[in-house]
Structures are given as structure tokens and as C-alpha cells.
Amino acid sequence: MAARPTPPDRTAPGGRNPRFPGYDVLSQRGTWDAVTAGVVLARTGPQPALRFFTPAEEAVAEPLLDHLLAQWEEPRVPVLRMVDARLAELQTDGWRYTDMPEDPQAWRRSLAGLDVDAAARHQGAHFADLDRPHQAGLLQAVQDLGSDRWHGMPAGHVWNLWTRYACTAFYSHPWAWNEIGFGGPAYPRGYARLGIGVREPWETADQAPRDPVQRDRAPRGPEGDGT
């Protein structure tokens, strides 16, 4: 933690935008067409209450999604609600692997599976009761199984299901766009500055162009409270 905490950035997930400080794609919303603006802004408004996950499932899904996206601090992209809404509305991608149940069923089974794993390895505990490193350990164990089966499903397909839903929700949110410097919707205005090393006047330059590979590599997975 820095000695003097900077005031949180209310337009970036977790209140920090280290690479594009102050960049807010929503400041451009006046230039977006009304239909697109409606769709994007709805994500920043109130989300419907949970309809799909049972309380027991919610208790597992919330920390699972937090881990997958390292969302530990406010403001948070409401990923749990966004995933719940998709499943409640059967807004799936339409296909399923032949060795997997339909997505809603696969979610329920995999969340129950994490609770079973928690109980088996941690004296009957619930997944939600474990501390973060232990939760992360259980998730890493699922990922490490690769194509082996896990609670009757290929672990890789379960992992793919989790990350697909988590990433689609998180990176559809304008706060996440701020964090990655994405220009967002661009109709009808379009982009005028194409090419290497150029920006629209309203885009922010990367202030900390760190190569994620060159930086000190932590092992894969979450890094606690992310400093």
C-alpha cells in the first residue's frame, strides 16, 4: 500500500486506474448513438436482483467471480448480478460441449462442486468460509486438472465456462474499458487517428507502459489485495 492513499477513482474497478489515470470513456457518451448509449449506460445503473442463483450458490459464485477477476475493492463491476441475469434469461451462447450439461445446469453443478471440494479438504468447511488463499488453492486445483474430469465434467470445460461468463460481464463494463484504455463505442463519430502511436484527442496515453511479462512474475492467480 502507498503511504498516502490517493482518492479512489470512481470510474475504475477497485478505484484505481494505474495505466490511464483519469480516463473516463463515459465522458464521450454524448457522441454515441442513443441505442448504444442505452445499452452501455444500463450496465452502470441498478442491476436486477438475483433470480437464478440460490443463496447457497450465491455464496460460492461471488467469491469465485471475485477471484477470477481479482475484484477485491469497491467500486466493483457487478459481475455476479450480470452473470445471474444471463443465466436467468437463458442468454447462453447456444452451444454446449457434448460432455457438459446446458450452461445453467453446469453453473449449478460446478458451484456445488467447489463446496464439496472445500468440505473434503478443509474439514467440512463451506467454500465461502475459507480465506482467500485457500479458496484460490481450490480454484487452481480445478484449473490444473486440465481435461481430466471434475465432479463429472471435464475440468477444462468448466474453467472455460467460468472465465467466459466472468470476462464477458467484466469487460463489457465501461469502468473496465477505462482501466485498459479502450475507446468504447464510436458511432457515429468514428475514429480519426489510425496507426501506431497515435490517439484521438480525447484518449489518454498509457502512463505506466509496463509489459506484463517483463514485470516481476507472481505465480498465476490472484495476488491478494493487488498492490
Place this chain on the structure above:
Amino acid sequence: MTAQGGHRPDPGGGGRAASAFQTLRQSARTHRAVRERNASAWLLPNDGTRFDHALIDRMRRYPDGDEVDLVIVGCGAGGATLAQRMARAGWSVVVLEAGPFWDPDTDWVSDEAGSHHLYWTEPRVISGSDPVPLGSNNSGRGVGGSMVHFAGYVPRLHPSDFRVLSDHGVGADWPLDYADLRPSYERIEEELPVAGQYWPWGDPHSYPYPPHPVGGNGEVFLRGAAALGIEARVGPVAITPGRFGNRPHCVYRGFCLQGCKVNAKASPLITHVPDALVHGAEIRADAMATRIETDPHSGLATGVRYVRGGREHVQRARTVAVAGYSIETPRLLLNSADRRFPEGLCNDHDLVGRYLMVQGAPQTAGRFAEEIRMYKAPPPEVTSEAFYETDPSQPYVRGFSVQNISPLPITWAEHVAAQGHWGEDLRAYMRDYVHWATLGALCEFLPYADNRITLADEHDRHGLPVADMAYSMGDNDRQLVKAARTAMEDILKAAGATEVITIERYAHLVGGCRMGRNATEGVVDADLRSFAVPNLLITDGSVLPTQGSANPALTIMALVDRAALRLAEGARSGLRAPVRDTGTV
């Protein structure tokens, strides 16, 4: 603006002035000629809105009981092209389209997650040793079909693609030659229209319009290719570089895969549907075909059963064309089994659903110190077909092409997550988004009989069995993916990338009802007419026997252009159903 003007290096070198002249000459004569045979671009509104609703209000409407000359299932690349051609030829045409009649202004958004409704998301099962995820990646719905959200690359096949079996003892030969298709390629390229540099590969040719400026991603590709002496060209894309009829030019917003709200990128909705409508075709949207009706006595198709607004109807017709693409077309034929065709319509030789193909489409991204911002400019920018043909020094046959692709944030997150990154690691990679450039390859996977569509036990909301798509790669396929990956990594490194990451994926569906010289070789002939039912055609991507390393849409439209000409020319009288329909509706 760095990307304007002619200062970009031409990696092909030489012949630049001559090719520029050819392009210029071609574009000067095309406008008028195109308008005379397909006025779609001039029938779009000129007031900043994107579709003229009067065209729909004034659309001719046929009662089900009318026997129309032609009913078409599916209003995508193949179906819409056929509708426009046959309506022009004076045929009465009804198109049944399962999805909606899109209005780009109100139905499409500049947003990834908000474009989910463009894809065919009815249930499907994927199996085999290399199952192919579908959804956003493979097929669309609604008037315009998959081209509504296609990337916009429109290369031709090479002459060698038509004789893979003769040349290499694998795959299949086509029942026609490249030369048979060339005039159709040229016509469709003028109608889309296509922009790109002079094309040195396959059958060398120019394009009607000059290339677009490229964004950072395209610059990286050109830079890397030039450093390695690999030829790469800007194009060919179905995107207007200037005004075309009432279609404005591209604004470089980068959302081609979400449907072009500008009307700059081609889709049948704006390239063929308007002209079809003014020539009397009816496009019946939200109408899901459930069965092709046949007459057991005459052996002819009599119409199509479909569900609209929860009610079942039958549209009678003298000729039926199926254009639902590589999954839905075989599914519809299999679901149309009857006493004469117990294994599915046209399936006497167990060919329906087989020889389905996808292209191997590994995607390699490179990290650059500079900001690339690959989300700007249309995702299709630069192509190299330098690896397209068989290289005798390699252990594999056939080849691959390399193109730019420019993933938006969600797709990019999938790319990063596929490397195994999650949590803080994933976030850190994602924050680096503006520094990455991405190339995609298209590898020519060979057709195999066991890669196929069958009916699953599961049913959709209409009560129809859903499709099961089985896919497994062969040895040659795997070697191609490996070679393509190496080539892309080399190009990106030569352009200055400090790290490269590759994910394996697939793109484009074709095959499933392939054409052949006779009934044991294919479901349809070179004129796309089925061998088993003389007045039944299949006019979509499912007829391709092989796929080359080219994106398929242009070839699909060209095949249908040719088939339509032949249908209109001679065969009409022979196609009129000789007997009355029996007991439908």
C-alpha cells in the same frame, strides 16, 4: 492521420503504377454497370438513416396458398443473392428467414456484449475429438445472415482449390473450375463492393476500389512482413472506401463484427435485399422453416413448412432452395425425412451433413512498446496468401493465409484467459491491451466424412431435434496450424514484438451438403441442384467440397450468382411441378 495517402510501402514491389491504373479504370465503369443490374445501394435512404422502411411497407406479400415460383429458406449470403437474382429474372420469390428483419439504426449497437442477438443461439451440441465452439464465432440469424457480423474479408479461392483431390490425393475435386466462377467473382466484387490492392496470388486480379488506410494493427503486419520479405497486401474487404450509391464510407469504428451501423460494410441486407424487394420478392422474417414438403408421387418438392408467430404454415412453391448454412441446412434436410427418404431428404448416399469443415484459425498476438490500439479501423486490414499453396518442401499439403484480426476487449479477454491467466494476472495483461497487435491464420482443413451434422436427442423450442456437430482434426490439419503459428510469430517478432502468445481456435463453417459430379459424390451438382429432388436447390456455404484458405462468403455468393443465372436461363419450364400438391395445410 498517419494512414492516409500513398506513402505506405508496397511489399509486393513493382507494378504499382500499372495496378493503380487498373483499379482506377475498373472503379470508373463499375458504378453505372452495377446499378443497372443491382440497385440496392441506391435504394437505401440518403438522409442518415440506414434502411428505407417504405421498402418493407410496400413489399409484395403472397398468401401461403399461392404457389410461388421459388421459396428460399434463409436470407443470408446465399439466400439473399438468389432472391435478388431470381426476382430480377421475373420469378415470384418468397424468402423464409428465421431471424428478424434488422434495422441497423435501432437493432445494432457499437458494443460487443450488446450484440449477442445477432448470433444463432438456438441450442446446438458440439462433439468429436476437437469440438468447435459455436455462438458468436460461426453463424448469424436475421435478414443478412452471418454476413451481418462477418469480418468483411472477401478473397477469392485459388484455381488450385478446385482440384485438391487430383493434385494431392486428399480432399475433393469440385464439379466446376475456377474459370467457371471467375465472372461471378467479378460481378459480386463489384456489387459488395470490394476494396483492396492488386492481388498477386491465385488468379492475379485487381479490385474495383483502392485499399483503405490501415490502423496500427495493419501497420504492424506490413512492417513485419516487409522485414521478412513476405508479400502482404491491404485488402480485400467488402467495405466502401468512398460513397457507393447511398452507402457512406467507413468511419473506422472497428465494430464490423457487431454489424455495421454505418452501412459501409457489405451484408446482403444492404447489398441484395433492397433490389430483391423492389423486384417483387417477399422476405418473410421471423419464419422458421421446419420441414421441406415433398410429393411422394412426383418426387418433387412442393413447398416449405414453417412456424411464424407460433402458428404453422406451408408456403407452396414450384422450386425450393435451402440456404440455412452448414448446420441448419443439413438439419432441415434430416428433419424432412419421409417414406421415400427415410434417412433424411436427399440422403440416399449418406452424404447429408457430412464433410463439414471449419478452418483452423490460430490467433497470435504480439506485444509492442508503442501503442497499437487495435480496436480502431475495420478488423480486416491486411492479408498474405504467400503460404496458401502446397510447399513441396513441407511435410503437409495445402496451406494457410494470414490476416489481421482485431479483438475487442471481451474477445481479447478470452484470448488472454485461454493462456491460463486469471485473477490479478489476467487484469494486468488486460491493462496492457493498447500495446498488442493480433494476426489470425486461416488453415485449409481437409474434408472428412466423419466431421458431420447429425440430429441430437435434445429438442429446440419448436420441438425439433437440434443439430449435433462432430469435429475432429486430421494430421495434415495439425501440421498446418503449427506452421501458421510459427509464421505469425515470426512476422510479429520481425515487426518488433517483445512477446507473442497464440491461441488455437476455428473459424468459418462450410460443407455439410457438398456438390459433386454425381449423386454418389455430392448432394448437389455444380448448378446447386440436388440430385435426388430435381426442383430442390441448396444455395449456401454447405455446398463447398473444399475450402482453401480463403474466407468463404464471396465464393458462396459467386456460386449462387452462377446457379441463379443457369436457373433463370434454361431450366425454368422443367422445374414447374407437374402435379398438384397433396394434402398440405
